[in-house]
Amino acid sequence: MHEAASVRGLLIDLDGVCHIDGMVVPGAPEALRRIAAAGIPCRFITNTTTRSRRALAERLGGMGLPIAEGAVFSAPRAAASYLREHGPQRARLVVADAVREDFDAVAVDEIAPQAVVVGDIGPNWSYQLLDGIFRQVLAGAQLVALHKGRYWQTAQGLSLDIGAFVAGLEYATRREALVIGKPAPAFFLQGIADLGLPAERIAIVGDDIDSDIGGGQACGLTGIQVRTGKWRADLAAASPVRPHRTIDSIAELPSLLGLP
Numbered sequence: 001m002h003e004a005a006s007v008r009g010l011l012i013d014l015d016g017v018c019h020i021d022g023m024v025v026p027g028a029p030e031a032l033r034r035i036a037a038a039g040i041p042c043r044f045i046t047n048t049t050t051r052s053r054r055a056l057a058e059r060l061g062g063m064g065l066p067i068a069e070g071a072v073f074s075a076p077r078a079a080a081s082y083l084r085e086h087g088p089q090r091a092r093l094v095v096a097d098a099v100r101e102d103f104d105a106v107a108v109d110e111i112a113p114q115a116v117v118v119g120d121i122g123p124n125w126s127y128q129l130l131d132g133i134f135r136q137v138l139a140g141a142q143l144v145a146l147h148k149g150r151y152w153q154t155a156q157g158l159s160l161d162i163g164a165f166v167a168g169l170e171y172a173t174r175r176e177a178l179v180i181g182k183p184a185p186a187f188f189l190q191g192i193a194d195l196g197l198p199a200e201r202i203a204i205v206g207d208d209i210d211s212d213i214g215g216g217q218a219c220g221l222t223g224i225q226v227r228t229g230k231w232r233a234d235l236a237a238a239s240p241v242r243p244h245r246t247i248d249s250i251a252e253l254p255s256l257l258g259l260p
């Protein structure tokens with residue numbers, strides 16, 4: 001198993017694989033067209049929490065990437081589904097204004113929430129904000145992290161991601177956050193179920209050795225690491241995760257899969 005030629009469906013990360021901070025990865029649109037022409041279905045799973053799914057799809061289309069809104073699985077949408085279907089009903093949203101529309105069906109409570117949802121808010125972190133979340137979690141609110149990424153790739157290099165703040169809140173409250181995005185198995189399972197294929201026929205394509213490759217391989221997927229985005233030789237070597245395949249970029253994916 002885990003032969004690239006036996007892959008019949010793909011879960012593909014967006015930022016760092018198809019584009020880097022809004023700049024399309026050379027060859028990505030062409031690669032996605034060849035994969036679609038070969039009849040291999042793709043779902044795009046992203047921990048991006050700064051844009052709504054609708055805005056994400058519009059932006060991808062603007063970059064020339066042939067990706068439909070319905071094929072995008074984002075952490076904010078998955079969090080909203082969790083809160084609506086299984087979780088606490090009243091939530092405080094510590095998220096970017098741009099993703100609030102993904103939480104339309106969630107009742108917002110800033111004062112006495114049953115859950116505090118934490119996403120990327122850029123430079124808006126402060127002691128006061130963290131202390132307020134700390135107190136609400138101590139009072140019984142569930143800490144829900146859209147993801148727990150350590151760092152991400154920007155045009156200026158690697159930057160600190162929200163995982164540092166989530167880990168800090170977990171340490172101080174002695175409570176574990178519920179992590180919604182990759183590498184949480186439930187997030188991968190949504191994409192796998194939507195593809196309707198057995199896990200051993202699906203590959204995950206990502207730039208994050210731990211969240212993408214580690215999370216996907218733990219779900220039985222074939223892990224295909226790309227050397228774009230946040231990939232660094234030393235960071236990949238330091239990870240306990242070993243991808244099944246490594247390629248220079250998504251442009252090489254059709255050839256790896258043996259597609260015309």
Ligand SMILES: [Mg+2]
Nearest residue numbers: 013015016207
């Ligand atoms: Mg990525």
